[in-house]
Amino acid sequence: MNSTPHSRWPLPGAQGTALPPTPPAPLAAHPPHDHDHDHDHDHDHDHDHDHRTPAPVASACAPAGCGCSHGSSHSDGDGHGADDGNHAGHDHGALPGWARVGAALALALLAELWHLFAPAGHTWQAAGMALAAAAIALSGLGIYRSGLRDLARLRLGIHALMAVAVTGAFLIGQWPEAAMVMALYVAAERIEDGAMDRARHAIRQLLALAPDSADMQGSDGQFQRVPARSVPLGATVRIAPGARVPLDGTITRGHSAVNQAPITGESALADKGPGKPLYAGSINTTGELDMRVTSAAGQTTLDRIVHAVEQAQVSRAPTQRFIDRFAALYTPTVLVLAVALAVGAPLLLDWGWRDALYQALVLLVMACPCALVIATPVTVVSALTAAARHGILIKGGSALEAARHLRAVALDKTGTLTHGQPTLVAWQTWPEGAASATQHTATAQAALLLAARSDHPVSRAIAQALQAGAGSAAARHTAPTLSADAVEHFTALPGRGVQGHINGQPLVLGNLRLVQERGQSSPALEAALAQHAEQGRSVTLLADAHGVRALFAVADTLRAHAPEAIAQLQALGITTVVLSGDNLATVQAIAREAGILEARGALLPEDKLNALAEMQQRLGATAMVGDGINDAPALARADIGFAMGGNGSTGMAMETATVVLMSDDLRRVADTVGLSRRTHRVLWQNIAFALGVKVLFFGLALAGSATLWMAVLADMGASLLVVANGLRLRRWRGQR
Numbered sequence: 001m002n003s004t005p006h007s008r009w010p011l012p013g014a015q016g017t018a019l020p021p022t023p024p025a026p027l028a029a030h031p032p033h034d035h036d037h038d039h040d041h042d043h044d045h046d047h048d049h050d051h052r053t054p055a056p057v058a059s060a061c062a063p064a065g066c067g068c069s070h071g072s073s074h075s076d077g078d079g080h081g082a083d084d085g086n087h088a089g090h091d092h093g094a095l096p097g098w099a100r101v102g103a104a105l106a107l108a109l110l111a112e113l114w115h116l117f118a119p120a121g122h123t124w125q126a127a128g129m130a131l132a133a134a135a136i137a138l139s140g141l142g143i144y145r146s147g148l149r150d151l152a153r154l155r156l157g158i159h160a161l162m163a164v165a166v167t168g169a170f171l172i173g174q175w176p177e178a179a180m181v182m183a184l185y186v187a188a189e190r191i192e193d194g195a196m197d198r199a200r201h202a203i204r205q206l207l208a209l210a211p212d213s214a215d216m217q218g219s220d221g222q223f224q225r226v227p228a229r230s231v232p233l234g235a236t237v238r239i240a241p242g243a244r245v246p247l248d249g250t251i252t253r254g255h256s257a258v259n260q261a262p263i264t265g266e267s268a269l270a271d272k273g274p275g276k277p278l279y280a281g282s283i284n285t286t287g288e289l290d291m292r293v294t295s296a297a298g299q300t301t302l303d304r305i306v307h308a309v310e311q312a313q314v315s316r317a318p319t320q321r322f323i324d325r326f327a328a329l330y331t332p333t334v335l336v337l338a339v340a341l342a343v344g345a346p347l348l349l350d351w352g353w354r355d356a357l358y359q360a361l362v363l364l365v366m367a368c369p370c371a372l373v374i375a376t377p378v379t380v381v382s383a384l385t386a387a388a389r390h391g392i393l394i395k396g397g398s399a400l401e402a403a404r405h406l407r408a409v410a411l412d413k414t415g416t417l418t419h420g421q422p423t424l425v426a427w428q429t430w431p432e433g434a435a436s437a438t439q440h441t442a443t444a445q446a447a448l449l450l451a452a453r454s455d456h457p458v459s460r461a462i463a464q465a466l467q468a469g470a471g472s473a474a475a476r477h478t479a480p481t482l483s484a485d486a487v488e489h490f491t492a493l494p495g496r497g498v499q500g501h502i503n504g505q506p507l508v509l510g511n512l513r514l515v516q517e518r519g520q521s522s523p524a525l526e527a528a529l530a531q532h533a534e535q536g537r538s539v540t541l542l543a544d545a546h547g548v549r550a551l552f553a554v555a556d557t558l559r560a561h562a563p564e565a566i567a568q569l570q571a572l573g574i575t576t577v578v579l580s581g582d583n584l585a586t587v588q589a590i591a592r593e594a595g596i597l598e599a600r601g602a603l604l605p606e607d608k609l610n611a612l613a614e615m616q617q618r619l620g621a622t623a624m625v626g627d628g629i630n631d632a633p634a635l636a637r638a639d640i641g642f643a644m645g646g647n648g649s650t651g652m653a654m655e656t657a658t659v660v661l662m663s664d665d666l667r668r669v670a671d672t673v674g675l676s677r678r679t680h681r682v683l684w685q686n687i688a689f690a691l692g693v694k695v696l697f698f699g700l701a702l703a704g705s706a707t708l709w710m711a712v713l714a715d716m717g718a719s720l721l722v723v724a725n726g727l728r729l730r731r732w733r734g735q736r
């Protein structure tokens with residue numbers, strides 16, 4: 001339970017995350033780039049990426065070396081990790097700018113017209129060929145260069161195939177077509193490149209929501225507008241009504257309704273006052289607020305969301321790995337077929353060698369798996385972005401794809417089904433009525449001291465309530481003397497409570513399990529506990545060496561959307577189970593309220609892990625939803641770990657989880673499953689379509705009636721359609 005927004009954030013790439021290792025340069029190292037995504041940024045961003053990420057950046061390219069777009073055209077497949085630095089430059093060398101592509105297209109068109117209308121004769125013919133050659137040179141030099149490099153390494157990249165196809169077509173007298181094919185191919189690559197880039201950087205638009213300047217209080221007490229980047233931690237910043245919050249902070253003065261949609265995806269306004277966290281990018285609607293800055297520019301929750309999504313895009317989704325493997329086989333297979341056609345058709349089918357060669361060249365162009373290969377990353381990246389915008393931070397394509405297989409969801413109780421902010425509703429000394437007034441006060445003091453040392457929600461509830469009592473009572477003057485250091489040998493007992501010595505006396509504050517283990521339980525005590533448990537309250541006991549001295553009952557409230565969320569999961573055919581460290585009767589009461597049929601209580605962290613493994617065995621793929629340190633092992637073990645990311649969650653849980661629910665809204669679990677199913681549908685629509693087009697052209701080529709530029713246009717058309725279909729996911733809205 002940390003209290004500042006920045007300290008309880010999943011540190012992308014920190015130990016134990018599902019993210020790939022964080023590259024050394026954090027977001028903050030690129031502040032100038034971070035906000036300029038409105039103009040043509042292909043270059044900046046790709047370079048940005050190339051040195052920030054160890055893996056190929058969501059590059060769709062198959063190991064076989066498809067040259068297909070995505071700002072990368074990695075003809076040097078396996079060289080990615082090794083020579084990141086220089087392939088960035090080489091990629092862009094392969095693709096000329098739009099001006100040159102346009103000029104090449106115009107020249108190719110001219111060559112085509114020349115071919116049709118120019119009078120016969122060697123001079124005219126030669127001039128036409130020169131036009132075509134110019135078009136090819138303008139657009140295709142980079143392709144030739146990387147194609148040759150691939151050939152030299154005995155790798156059959158699409159660039160090599162294109163170079164061969166275009167040269168071959170030119171040589172067999174199809175020079176206008178050769179020119180058109182090269183120009184169209186390069187144009188298509190550029191378009192895909194841009195689309196992929198836009199999809200990948202759509203998440204960056206979130207960053208623009210945090211203003212670049214802040215009204216900071218100077219040493220003279222006056223507020224002055226300064227660049228947000230120069231605001232130090234701890235500074236006071238004022239946010240006018242209607243303005244956006246520039247940095248993360250804690251409110252020090254004022255009350256207002258705040259729209260936190262960029263962070264939580266929740267456009268419902270949150271009422272906030274002193275002590276509450278504010279997130280950069282949120283809109284302050286009604287009142288003026290002052291806040292103490294808790295995270296510098298580049299380190300805000302918003303920055304971290306964007307960074308986490310970008311990291312997620314780097315990791316390859318399973319479908320993508322499958323397509324990559326497929327593409328690696330597809331290209332050489334088509335190549336073999338092309339050679340077979342060129343050699344076999346004249347011998348076996350009596351085709352003219354020119355026709356056979358031509359159709360073989362068509363097959364070479366078709367060997368490009370572009371549409372197939374771009375279909376997956378565009379779709380996955382769009383889905384991850386849409387999810388982030390709705391407060392679902394998915395840390396990798398694998399989790400996105402896995403969610404649709406979920407058969408069961410295990411939920412933690414405290415902080416997940418409930419708000420995790422219990423309050424003390426009753427306390428009494430034990431045995432009942434035996435304590436004098438002084439003993440009563442001393443007991444409260446001891447419990448307060450122990451509880452105050454712990455971050456556990458139960459302890460905090462006890463400490464808060466007893467503190468308030470102590471502050472107003474006659475005991476006020478004794479409180480300062482027994483300060484926190486009055487507790488010696490303080491230890492947390494996970495799943496049980498805490499222990500420590502006060503005035504040399506060993507004391508424990510914990511649950512019934514702890515007291516039973518110490519042999520200090522009794523039927524009377526357990527009966528008293530059962531009464532509270534029936535009402536969903538958790539009971540904590542204070543005990544010394546001689547026995548139980550007091551009993552504290554805390555109650556937590558069910559999250560508003562919990563019953564609806566559980567119903568949604570059940571409607572999806574997903575079994576829900578509560579796994580809690582709290583005692584069983586209490587857990588059962590809360591589970592009943594939420595509509596969950598199965599409840600397990602009194603679980604230690606390792607028991608939670610075992611319970612989860614048992615669910616995986618019995619029910620199939622199981623997710624865990626949790627918020628606490630005691631949930632971390634189960635979150636890691638689960639097929640998908642969901643962490644509550646809003647108020648009160650522990651950084652540990654968020655680091656371990658593969659999905660963080662920024663809004664603490666349990667309905668997002670069902671939403672994630674829905675998005676996963678939707679993504680899966682789009683992925684396979686795309687794959688089927690891209691393959692269908694290839695099969696169609698295959699047939700046409702074998703029938704001898706495909707033309708080169710039809711093949712290129714079809715490849716381009718298929719790529720564009722597939723990209724458009726994938727981008728549709730950016731508009732996904734969840735179930736509401």
Ligand SMILES: Nc1ncnc2c1ncn2[C@@H]1O[C@H](COP(=O)(O)OP(=O)(O)OP(=O)(O)O)[C@@H](O)[C@H]1O
Nearest residue numbers: 413414454456458459495496497511580581582630
């Ligand atoms: N620091 C503590 N102070 C007081 N009680 C504690 C403390 N730690 C654990 N307990 C007791 O042990 C029980 C189990 O704790 P644990 O942290 O494993 O689960 P929890 O967070 O309360 O519940 P859940 O598993 O549903 O989140 C708590 O319900 C509480 O009664």
Ligand SMILES: [Zn+2]
Nearest residue numbers: 068368370715
């Ligand atoms: Zn292609």
